Amino acid sequence: MGFFFRRKEIKASAVPETLPRHIAFIMDGNGRWATRRGLRRENGHRAGAKTFREIARTCFQRGIETVTVYAFSTENWKRPKNEVDEIMRLLSSYIDEAFSDFKNEDAEVRFIGRREGLSPELQSKMDKLERASEGRRYRLRIALNYGGRDEIVRAVNRLIECGEREVTEQMISGALDDSKAPDPDLVVRTGGDTRTSNFLLWQSAYAEYVFTKTLWPDLTPGEIDEILSDFSKRHRRYGGL
């Protein structure tokens, strides 16, 4: 249990001095949140979408430049078709609202992940949102049909297509879906499981991790402040002393 972040030990305080520049969320636990309430899993995804907006807004308000959220993995296609369809419908309606939603926060939205396999309508909405929000101050990255291994393989193939025969770490970093944002300093997984589930494998080489048992729809700005306070006390050595 020591691996888990213990809520009561850390008091919420003012925004700490050492903030992550980039925070990434594995938004897990929507299904269990709904099941525990006797609701269908889809209701959990709807509640999770609301939490996502509140948490992203909180992070920007605290001054974190980049927020990445894991919305749908390359493995999530294994789920029953009706759940996948409902998640895609929710994402599509979220994108419609996002045009105005993150304007106030001055956030640029970009999607990472494999476009192939998503409906043409969804892809065109994603393109439009990216264009409309380009150049804004804060960055919101939505990992959709995303897998860390898949992203690395696509990056290497892009380099091969460009005629490269040998690759360097810098070249791979530069060929990933989003080469603009810095690597995540902090990855937060809700829902109680302590694994990465194929999220940002390359970029998280030296990320700090926080695992909380809180289910994603129950995550609050108060717990974000506690997590940020915990992060500010960590000593990152990057292999040094």
Ligand code: IPE
């Ligand atoms: C995360 O919540 C959202 C997606 C993977 C799309 P889950 O749907 O995995 O919720 P649990 O883990 O089953 O509770």
Ligand code: IPE
């Ligand atoms: C990870 O959650 C993917 C997302 C949050 C989108 P999963 O629920 O798919 O992960 P596993 O299956 O428990 O590893």
Ligand code: MG
């Ligand atoms: Mg899950």
